[in-house]
Amino acid sequence: MNSTSSLSSPMDGSHREAIAIHGFGSLAQPTRLAAVRHLLAVHPQSLPAGEIARLCKVPHNTMSTHLGILSRAGLISAEKDGRSMNYRADVTGFRGLLKFLSQDCCHGRPELCGDAFDLPSQIIAVEPTETFMKPAFNVLFLCTQNSARSIIAEALLEKIGRGRFRGYSAGSNPAKEPVPEVIERLAALGHDVSHLHSKSWDEFKGPDAPRMDFIIALCDSPNGQFCPDFGNQFVTGAWPLPDPAQFTGSPTERTTLLNELYAMIRRRIEIFTSLPFDSLDRMAVKARLDEIGDTTRVSP
Incomplete structure (x- = not known):
């Protein structure tokens, strides 16, 4: 005993x-x-x-x-x-x-x-x-290097989701570490950055990995960046966003571009977390995710 x-x-x-x-x-x-x-x-x-x-x-x-x-x-x-x-x-x-x-x-x-x-x-x-028993949704954000866009999205969802959503991020070709400017900016905006690090999406394929409800790709596909295809196993969405690694100009100009990217991701996540999940079926959620990622519909 x-x-x-x-x-x-x-x-x-x-x-x-x-x-x-x-x-x-x-x-x-x-x-x-x-x-x-x-x-x-x-x-x-x-x-x-x-x-x-x-x-x-x-x-x-x-x-x-x-x-x-x-x-x-x-x-x-x-x-x-x-x-x-x-x-x-x-x-x-x-x-x-x-x-x-x-x-x-x-x-x-x-x-x-x-x-x-x-x-x-x-x-x-x-x-x-009944309130306590409502499940939290696990959301995996993907980009190429998991060094900026997906890192920002993970941090934002953890803050905006307030326990109803758990944010994760990974990359198809992960960098050694996140972009320092990104971590500094997130910290300045009040985010907990202690756990943020670049990692491969392979970490989310094992038996002990948390089960994902949504996978959202942030790769800049119009400019030739592509994320892994997860098939129909998950509810997926595509939110193509510019890669901060390609930002040029003075430090002030780069900071301005990074702030704009942060605002774009924040706006998308605010819309996403406000969706009426209880009344939407799988196909409807998929459609709404893609609508959120449409740059002609969502702006900073």
Whole structure:
């Protein structure tokens, strides 16, 4: 018996203590504690293993080890979704740990810990509602080098989506790193740039990768740039945009062009996140995505 949820079941003191030590011990590590925080933040929804690894900024294989420890401790639960594994916070396990602290350590006198148990009990006791159960959409932005356009789009969606959308980006021929000017501009505009980096779209093809709902290509196809073809597996859209790597002129002129590009992407994402997804079928969403990318319809 290794689940902290069993702390609520009758057993002798030594067994209860051993299970509690296992539970608290599994949390006594920065990556695992971060993973639990992210899962509690989206509870009762789940997250794919690859998404948790991205949020915790660790390799997928390392994250799998940590998730296994948390699962055996009864603090998270796993469920298979096709070829992927999704994980959800197990609030029963957390209740067991809190109950152990209040009843065993405090000898049934939780007042000894003041209000330490008030806030967690309120949060953990929240039952799933229809609002909480609405899924978040995963959106992958593609361009050639994943150094500017798709990086900007990822940062904007994370901010504008406000939890309803999760932004990702990748490139068909990724650069070593994002364009410094882009990162500087995003930081100046209040975006979190700590996790932004150039990467190949191959990272999103493995079994542990987060499952995408939409893939939007930002390649400048009118000028000869092309993105990988994902076929009909995903809802895709084409938003051709100019490549900042081709911007010329003085630093002031380049900054002006970058601001215009940022405004174009922001406008498209604002329209995209406002679509009535509940009332649109797959083909209608596809059509709306392409309309958004039509430069004759959308301007800064």
